Amino acid sequence: MQKTLIIVTGPTGIGKTKLGIYIARHFKTEIVSADSRQIFKELSIGTAVPSTEELLMAKHHFIHSHSISENYNASKYENEALPLLDRLFQMHNEVIMVGGSMLYIDAVCKGIDIIPDADPEIREALKIRLVQEGVESLRLQLKKLDPVYYNQVDLKNPARIIHALEICLTTGKPYSSFRTNQIKERPFKIIKTGLNCDREILHQKINLRVDNMVKDGLEEEARGVYPLKHLNALNTVGYREWFAFFDGEISREKAIGLIKRNSRRYARKQITWFGKDPGTKWFEPGQENEIIETIEKQIKKHPGTIPQAIDH
RNA sequence: GGUGCCAUAGCUCAGUUGGUAGAGCAACGGACUGAAAAUCCGUGUGUCCCUGGUUCGAUUCCAGGUGGCACCA
Numbered sequence: 001m002q003k004t005l006i007i008v009t010g011p012t013g014i015g016k017t018k019l020g021i022y023i024a025r026h027f028k029t030e031i032v033s034a035d036s037r038q039i040f041k042e043l044s045i046g047t048a049v050p051s052t053e054e055l056l057m058a059k060h061h062f063i064h065s066h067s068i069s070e071n072y073n074a075s076k077y078e079n080e081a082l083p084l085l086d087r088l089f090q091m092h093n094e095v096i097m098v099g100g101s102m103l104y105i106d107a108v109c110k111g112i113d114i115i116p117d118a119d120p121e122i123r124e125a126l127k128i129r130l131v132q133e134g135v136e137s138l139r140l141q142l143k144k145l146d147p148v149y150y151n152q153v154d155l156k157n158p159a160r161i162i163h164a165l166e167i168c169l170t171t172g173k174p175y176s177s178f179r180t181n182q183i184k185e186r187p188f189k190i191i192k193t194g195l196n197c198d199r200e201i202l203h204q205k206i207n208l209r210v211d212n213m214v215k216d217g218l219e220e221e222a223r224g225v226y227p228l229k230h231l232n233a234l235n236t237v238g239y240r241e242w243f244a245f246f247d248g249e250i251s252r253e254k255a256i257g258l259i260k261r262n263s264r265r266y267a268r269k270q271i272t273w274f275g276k277d278p279g280t281k282w283f284e285p286g287q288e289n290e291i292i293e294t295i296e297k298q299i300k301k302h303p304g305t306i307p308q309a310i311d312h
Numbered sequence: 313g314g315u316g317c318c319a320u321a322g323c324u325c326a327g328u329u330g331g332u333a334g335a336g337c338a339a340c341g342g343a344c345u346g347a348a349a350a351u352c353c354g355u356g357u358g359u360c361c362c363u364g365g366u367u368c369g370a371u372u373c374c375a376g377g378u379g380g381c382a383c384c385a
Contacts, residue, residue: 072346
């Protein structure tokens with residue numbers, strides 16, 4: 001029997017959680033979350049994790065399963081999600097993946113290249129050099145160590161240059177030698193369902209949701225993790241803005257306003273990313289019946305004809 | 313009702329000694345392979361309230377209108 005991964009994606013605040021549960025209950029199956037922040041057990045309000053009731057309506061995976069102190073990333077997610085899917089497909093013909101973390105979904109659908117872990121000390125040293133010497137110095141070294149990648153990379157983006165350099169310096173090989181850009185074959189069919197709506201209405205939803213998060217105690221949640229604010233997991237909309245407030249850099253009102261703005265911008269970025277995938281079928285909230293109908297039609301189609309995103 | 317002030321981008325406002333306009337914020341578009349809720353790049357989006365007048369030419373000057381604010385009745 002053909003196994004199918006049904007992906008539910010779309011911008012933040014659109015209603016993916018609710019739709020995912022609806023589809024999961026229809027197929028009597030489980031949900032694998034693809035959310036790079038709901039995965040952390042220390043975060044709840046600001047990441048809009050499913051409520052206790054929602055978690056009871058369908059079994060969820062990768063919700064509150066890791067700690068912000070772990071150095072988590074898309075590759076680790078791929079390595080953990082694939083075996084989990086394997087197990088779930090032994091019990092179900094369909095499994096639902098719900099989330100808005102663009103690279104995490106790509107990692108599961110297409111795979112990302114196997115690249116050795118960088119030496120943390122080398123990464124730190126590069127970060128210091130960036131501050132002290134500027135990006136130009138790092139660029140020059142990259143040009144020497146990996147001219148191939150130097151010609152591809154966005155030379156204005158220090159994060160990309162540092163990552164390439166840390167791999168070159170850790171492994172002694174050019175970063176580009178690890179980049180194969182090959183799409184990995186998966187032993188299951190993939191159906192992508194996108195949820196979106198009119199931009200202005202989405203903005204209203206996002207603004208309202210942030211207000212509700214504040215009412216629910218987001219400030220206290222942020223205060224609780226404030227001592228760990230240097231962690232990458234907390235370089236996140238809904239938390240970093242509070243840290244700036246706690247540090248006396250901005251007012252409380254300003255912080256809340258920035259959370260709304262940054263959430264809106266995040267949503268726009270997600271729409272840009274997901275929008276370029278021609279394999280995604282788009283719907284609006286409230287179209288549950290059409291969505292189920294479309295998914296069932298796609299499941300019945302003969303396997304292996306799902307268009308995948310163009311490589312990048 | 314009278315007098316005064318104001319009307320320019322989504323918002324707050326500059327500005328043009330008359331040659332069709334620009335800042336901040338907001339917004340919009342894009343890139344993306346181990347930080348991805350990250351990181352980076354790009355874009356003014358405009359009946360200068362309306363109608364006349366003066367002028368080669370009016371968003372700018374003049375008159376009237378409309379709307380807003382303030383004060384006086």
